[in-house]
Amino acid sequence: MDRIEILAPAGTADSLVAAVRCGANAVYLGTPMLNARRNATNFSFEELPQVVSYCHARNVKVYIVLNTIVLDSEINNALSIIECGCASGADAFIVQDLGMAQLVRATAPTMQIFASTQTSVQTKFGVDLLSALGFSRAILPREMSLAEIENICKTSPIDIEVFVHGALCMSVSGQCYMSAMLGGRSGNRGLCAQPCRLPFGVFGGTGFDLSLKDLSIIEDIPQLIDTGVTSFKIEGRMKRPEYVATCVTACNQSLKGKIDAELKDNLRAVFSRSGFTRGYLDGNLGKEMFGTRQKEDVASASNVLPALANLYHQETQLIGVDFAFSAELQKPISLCVSCNGVQIFKQSDVVAQTALNRASNEETIRAQLQKCGGTIFFANDIFIDIDENIYIPVSAINSLRRDVLNELLQRLETVKPKKFLKPDLTLPEHKSTKKQTVLRFSNTNQIPKNINNVGSIIVPLSTPKQKLADLCKRKTPVGVEIPRAIFDTQDKILKLLEDAKECGISFAYCGTLDGIAIAQKVGVKIMGGFSLNVCNSLSLKTLEELDISSCVLSPEITLQKISTLKGEIPRGIIAYGRLPLMLTRNCPAKNAKNCSDCKQDTVLTDRLNVKFPITCSNGFSEILNSRPIYLADRKNELRNIDFLILYFTIETVNECENIINAYENGDSFNGELTRGLYYRGVD
Numbered sequence: 001m002d003r004i005e006i007l008a009p010a011g012t013a014d015s016l017v018a019a020v021r022c023g024a025n026a027v028y029l030g031t032p033m034l035n036a037r038r039n040a041t042n043f044s045f046e047e048l049p050q051v052v053s054y055c056h057a058r059n060v061k062v063y064i065v066l067n068t069i070v071l072d073s074e075i076n077n078a079l080s081i082i083e084c085g086c087a088s089g090a091d092a093f094i095v096q097d098l099g100m101a102q103l104v105r106a107t108a109p110t111m112q113i114f115a116s117t118q119t120s121v122q123t124k125f126g127v128d129l130l131s132a133l134g135f136s137r138a139i140l141p142r143e144m145s146l147a148e149i150e151n152i153c154k155t156s157p158i159d160i161e162v163f164v165h166g167a168l169c170m171s172v173s174g175q176c177y178m179s180a181m182l183g184g185r186s187g188n189r190g191l192c193a194q195p196c197r198l199p200f201g202v203f204g205g206t207g208f209d210l211s212l213k214d215l216s217i218i219e220d221i222p223q224l225i226d227t228g229v230t231s232f233k234i235e236g237r238m239k240r241p242e243y244v245a246t247c248v249t250a251c252n253q254s255l256k257g258k259i260d261a262e263l264k265d266n267l268r269a270v271f272s273r274s275g276f277t278r279g280y281l282d283g284n285l286g287k288e289m290f291g292t293r294q295k296e297d298v299a300s301a302s303n304v305l306p307a308l309a310n311l312y313h314q315e316t317q318l319i320g321v322d323f324a325f326s327a328e329l330q331k332p333i334s335l336c337v338s339c340n341g342v343q344i345f346k347q348s349d350v351v352a353q354t355a356l357n358r359a360s361n362e363e364t365i366r367a368q369l370q371k372c373g374g375t376i377f378f379a380n381d382i383f384i385d386i387d388e389n390i391y392i393p394v395s396a397i398n399s400l401r402r403d404v405l406n407e408l409l410q411r412l413e414t415v416k417p418k419k420f421l422k423p424d425l426t427l428p429e430h431k432s433t434k435k436q437t438v439l440r441f442s443n444t445n446q447i448p449k450n451i452n453n454v455g456s457i458i459v460p461l462s463t464p465k466q467k468l469a470d471l472c473k474r475k476t477p478v479g480v481e482i483p484r485a486i487f488d489t490q491d492k493i494l495k496l497l498e499d500a501k502e503c504g505i506s507f508a509y510c511g512t513l514d515g516i517a518i519a520q521k522v523g524v525k526i527m528g529g530f531s532l533n534v535c536n537s538l539s540l541k542t543l544e545e546l547d548i549s550s551c552v553l554s555p556e557i558t559l560q561k562i563s564t565l566k567g568e569i570p571r572g573i574i575a576y577g578r579l580p581l582m583l584t585r586n587c588p589a590k591n592a593k594n595c596s597d598c599k600q601d602t603v604l605t606d607r608l609n610v611k612f613p614i615t616c617s618n619g620f621s622e623i624l625n626s627r628p629i630y631l632a633d634r635k636n637e638l639r640n641i642d643f644l645i646l647y648f649t650i651e652t653v654n655e656c657e658n659i660i661n662a663y664e665n666g667d668s669f670n671g672e673l674t675r676g677l678y679y680r681g682v683d
Helices: 013-021 048-057 072-088 098-107 124-132 146-155 178-183 218-227 241-256 261-270 295-312 362-369 394-412 465-472 487-503 513-522 537-545 632-637 653-665
Strands: 005-009 026-029 061-066 092-095 112-115 137-139 159-166 214-216 231-234 319-327 332-339 342-351 377-386 436-440 456-460 478-482 507-510 526-528 550-552 571-577 580-584 603-606 611-617 620-624 643-647
Touching: 005 013, 005 159, 005 241, 013 026, 013 048, 013 241, 013 295, 048 061, 048 072, 048 394, 061 072, 072 098, 092 098, 098 112, 098 537, 124 137, 124 146, 124 487, 124 513, 146 159, 146 218, 146 487, 159 218, 159 241, 178 580, 218 231, 218 241, 231 241, 241 261, 241 295, 261 295, 319 362, 319 394, 332 394, 342 394, 362 377, 362 394, 377 394, 436 653, 456 465, 465 478, 465 487, 478 487, 478 513, 487 513, 507 513, 513 526, 571 632, 571 653, 632 653, 643 653
Parallel strands: 005 026, 005 231, 026 061, 061 092, 092 112, 112 137, 137 159, 159 231, 319 377, 436 456, 436 643, 456 478, 478 507, 507 526, 526 550, 550 571, 571 643
Antiparallel strands: 159 214, 319 332, 332 342, 580 620, 603 611, 611 620
16 A cells, blocks of 8 residues: 555645645646646746655655647757756656657656656557656556556556546547647647537537536545556646645545545535546446536535635644653753654753652653644654653753754755756758658548559558458558557457558558557557647657657647758648547437447537537547648648648548549649648647
8 A cells, every 4th residue: 555646736835735734645736837737826946846845844746747748949948847846856747748758868867757648548558668668657548447447557567547536528638639729729738728618519419518527436446456556646736725635535535445425525516517427437438427517516616615625724744753852860851853764853951850849750751742733743652761750841842842843844845856967959950852642541432543643541440351452452552540549449459450461551550659559569660640749859759769650740730840840750741631629438429329320420519500520430439620621722831741641531532532633733622621720820
């Protein structure tokens, strides 16, 4: 049980105090830059050393979030965060961006690196790859079942962390582009506008078919411990300190066996969206998982906040200390306190006198030394060595106890910096080649008969073997797309890729680290997908070191920033297609009909009557943008790019052929289009 950790959010100083006083073993927090909750209060560079020393004195670890994608222009900001984290003696960085992981390894060699849930790693193969990349912990997606978590823990070479309470995103984390594409506020950049909480409905659904209830599996912590999970995370850096206090208290009660009924009620009252769900953990997906924040939810919170504030209104006695008290006749009394390898010794100005009436005894002295209330300490072993028939004023004992404990606290709060090294960020300029066109198809029925001037085509990994073998006989190189959502199908995916290799495929298109790990295991060439969220030169360098042959850049980076990216690895963009805005495990269409009744023609409609197609494969759904990215008439503006992906999703074969010809000729588009984020960028 020593390694079990309750990990609490600290978006403000008050929430930090609430977490620590209620018994969190660790907190996670951000600076004003490059974190997934940029609208939280967060902590300045000046505050960070005091924050870390406050926590460390109370045996609480501090993890700094650096969990967004990062642009080349922000590398110096990232370096400042890493340097400040080292100077303050923090315990780890939580990282999404592969380039940031490389930067932390290079500059802070003694700092632990945790893989954010934004890395979307869902399989044992992906966790193994994280370990090889230098991560010491993987934070798993919220969408995993208990059996899937256990399967990863069985063989994981690194620690595993799971969320046990807090908000649920509809999309798998790291795979959502809805806020960015619709409003320019990127979830991958820490400024998600939460469009999923707005009215988006399928015909016959709830009307809010992207809004899930909050997750609460705190009562399952003992069962999760049995699977091998070591860290239990509470979501909520934007939440009140009373919320943090309640959640941490509930987690600690769960560790002891049972949460009391009143605390359960308070857990729901302090914040929920029509209650809670534990759906993914046991696989019970469907309409009962959906919910919105109601007026009664808000009212119930205001009723319990004053009482919940009492959970953290004063210091909690967290740290055990040993006392050694000594008193000899006509000599100053003394007290030594020991804790965590630190010893403090003090003598008093008070001298032990011969007792005229009642002599001081061990029982009296012990009682005074045990009075540590109002501090973070409690008395463990107390050793007392005193002469007989002496008198010591109780006030002198209390004063000496206060003095040694105050000095002990100051010593424990001393900042212990970690090593920080200046990095060499020199990278070669990129020399782009003649742009090739890569065609990505959702199914082989979309492939036109005659394809000319094409660099390669990508088809689903699920393509039947004979059909795939026939395609591989063509002159055009063929790749297969490994699904972004793998979860419990990892062994099936591995076998399908082995079969595809036998058919003669040229490469695998991998949109996640799980896909990369499986492709490496099979030994096929790899093209990195857009959903790896690569948007800086250091991430490209990391992919080069992983022997990735080429990579599609993040759709959230502008053409101007693409033009300055360095490194040798060939890079491309999605130049055409309905970008998948969400990857979901709980299909919105199921709120209206069963899978057996679905004809793969369901659309999600927003409050402006804009329609977003929903597609399904491998047991997961993708919500596509309402209109396609189109850049055929802007090809002369695409610089420092080696290939263009034409990303076909719901198009017919004729529509695919027309688009291919349009890109060959540089034609304008006849219909509604978007330029994506290539010009306007994201916040």
